[in-house]
Amino acid sequence: MSLEYILKISGPMLEGAKVTLLTFFIVIIISIPLGLFITLAGRSRFRPIVWFIKGYIYVMRGTPLLLQLLVLCFGLPMIPVIGQYLVLDRFLAAVIGFVLNYAAYFAEIFRGGLLAIDKGQYEAAQVLGMNRWQRMTRIILPQMFRVTLPSVTNETITLVKDTALLYAVAVPELLHYAQTAVNRDFTIVPFFIAGLMYLMITLVLTFFLKRIEMKVKFE
Amino acid sequence: MEILRVTNVKKSFDGEPIIKGIRFAVQKNEVVALIGPSGSGKSTILRSLVHLETIDDGEIYIDGEYLVKNGIYNKPKEIRQIQRKLGMVFQHFNLFPHLTVKENLELAPKLAKLDSEEAISERCVQLLEKVGLQNRLDAYPSKLSGGQKQRVAIARALMMQPKLMLFDEPTSALDPELTGEVLTVMKDLAKEQMTMLVVTHEMAFAKEVADRVIFMDQGEIVEEGTPEELFENPKHERTKAFLKRY
Numbered sequence: 001m002s003l004e005y006i007l008k009i010s011g012p013m014l015e016g017a018k019v020t021l022l023t024f025f026i027v028i029i030i031s032i033p034l035g036l037f038i039t040l041a042g043r044s045r046f047r048p049i050v051w052f053i054k055g056y057i058y059v060m061r062g063t064p065l066l067l068q069l070l071v072l073c074f075g076l077p078m079i080p081v082i083g084q085y086l087v088l089d090r091f092l093a094a095v096i097g098f099v100l101n102y103a104a105y106f107a108e109i110f111r112g113g114l115l116a117i118d119k120g121q122y123e124a125a126q127v128l129g130m131n132r133w134q135r136m137t138r139i140i141l142p143q144m145f146r147v148t149l150p151s152v153t154n155e156t157i158t159l160v161k162d163t164a165l166l167y168a169v170a171v172p173e174l175l176h177y178a179q180t181a182v183n184r185d186f187t188i189v190p191f192f193i194a195g196l197m198y199l200m201i202t203l204v205l206t207f208f209l210k211r212i213e214m215k216v217k218f219e
Numbered sequence: 220m221e222i223l224r225v226t227n228v229k230k231s232f233d234g235e236p237i238i239k240g241i242r243f244a245v246q247k248n249e250v251v252a253l254i255g256p257s258g259s260g261k262s263t264i265l266r267s268l269v270h271l272e273t274i275d276d277g278e279i280y281i282d283g284e285y286l287v288k289n290g291i292y293n294k295p296k297e298i299r300q301i302q303r304k305l306g307m308v309f310q311h312f313n314l315f316p317h318l319t320v321k322e323n324l325e326l327a328p329k330l331a332k333l334d335s336e337e338a339i340s341e342r343c344v345q346l347l348e349k350v351g352l353q354n355r356l357d358a359y360p361s362k363l364s365g366g367q368k369q370r371v372a373i374a375r376a377l378m379m380q381p382k383l384m385l386f387d388e389p390t391s392a393l394d395p396e397l398t399g400e401v402l403t404v405m406k407d408l409a410k411e412q413m414t415m416l417v418v419t420h421e422m423a424f425a426k427e428v429a430d431r432v433i434f435m436d437q438g439e440i441v442e443e444g445t446p447e448e449l450f451e452n453p454k455h456e457r458t459k460a461f462l463k464r465y
């Protein structure tokens with residue numbers, strides 16, 4: 001197996017890795033704040049909102065992400081009458097699918113994090129004269145992020161790997177180029193290269209997230 | 220001068236009356252100890268004063284302004300102003316674990332723009348000196364002992380310059396050998412004429428420091444008086460029975 005061959009196929013695979021990374025960053029940047037928003041909205045006193053959010057999270061967590069992606073990419077246009085307006089760019093549709101799915105998971109993580117915070121924290125902050133917004137932003141959310149950071153890290157790493165599902169909705173990403181090379185050249189090497197690339201991404205990510213974890217230990 | 224007046228306060232939890240028409244007052248510079256068996260409603264009273272519980276009926280006046288009158292609460296804006304006058308120290312400290320000691324003290328006064336940043340920072344150092352923790356400015360609460368945590372919590376409450384300090388069993392969560400340092404800080408406060416309402420099981424402290432002792436049982440005030448009157452010469456059977464345990 002020549003170095004030359006590895007270099008040759010690495011070019012398109014790096015192109016694919018770009019799509020993988022792009023998807024990853026877009027999804028993380030949108031789904032974490034969205035998840036937080038969903039968590040906070042889920043605490044609303046307006047019951048219909050709470051039910052809606054419960055239902056949404058139930059569906060997102062109770063069905064395969066792959067099914068959700070297939071519905072968004074190929075299913076929506078088939079809906080009678082309105083389907084014709086729902087033909088999205090496949091990449092866009094897939095990203096929306098990832099965001100909706102991951103936001104639901106993050107929302108559940110954050111909800112658990114909020115439950116872990118002692119009632120005394122709200123009370124002390126209130127007695128010290130902080131208003132709702134100040135209590136939330138200065139006292140509760142920072143602690144919630146601290147508590148949930150390990151789960152958020154896990155979920156983030158999982159997302160890197162889940163981006164491979166783009167393959168199933170024919171958005172060319174890292175795995176797609178590997179598979180193409182494997183079929184064409186009849187060798188397992190591209191799979192190894194793809195694996196290495198995923199490992200590199202998760203390694204850098206883990207390092208980065210661990211550093212954040214160390215920073216917010218509060219000791 | 221009256222700092223606190225509580226009249227005919229009633230409060231139920233799930234239809235169960237817990238506070239059954241309570242009346243008492245605290246004068247400026249006075250230290251009042253509130254004692255009574257577990258479940259008698261002592262915490263509920265303190266929590267009602269700082270609006271962590273909502274009372275069903277009665278009146279609460281703080282420094283001449285009403286928090287509740289005839290069971291009807293003042294406007295939220297007024298309530299916030301009135302609450303500024305109260306400081307509260309909890310049994311479990313409730314320090315903010317993600318903030319250093321200094322940040323714990325400075326956050327609330329800064330948010331309330333109580334003073335200039337420099338003045339707040341100066342006050343923070345002074346108060347930590349007062350409670351003997353000036354060298355722990357940058358420590359996180361997780362690195363402090365229980366007694367140190369409670370002293371920080373007291374300093375934090377004092378940062379808001381309250382007119383009345385409320386303490387809800389400030390030493391109950393501490394190992395016996397750590398209660399002394401907290402009680403010493405409270406005694407110092409009393410010497411400096413801070414007005415205090417203290418729920419406590421520390422009878423020795425109540426005897427020594429309190430100007431007046433209120434004994435509560437089953438949501439009612441059974442008896443109140445000077446420490447001598449109440450501890451040496453209790454009038455009611457319920458008081459006697461309670462004190463026998465100490």
Ligand SMILES: Nc1ncnc2c1ncn2[C@@H]1O[C@H](COP(=O)(O)OP(=O)(O)OP(=O)(O)O)[C@@H](O)[C@H]1O
Pocket residue numbers: 232233237255256257258259260261262263264
């Ligand atoms: N949020 C609540 N919901 C229902 N019941 C409550 C609530 N808070 C307090 N109670 C009840 O009210 C009664 C008085 O409680 P409170 O905490 O005021 O007593 P306490 O005198 O402070 O007791 P302790 O010495 O144990 O702290 C208890 O019977 C308690 O179970």
Ligand SMILES: [Mg+2]
Pocket residue numbers: 261262263387388
């Ligand atoms: Mg209590």
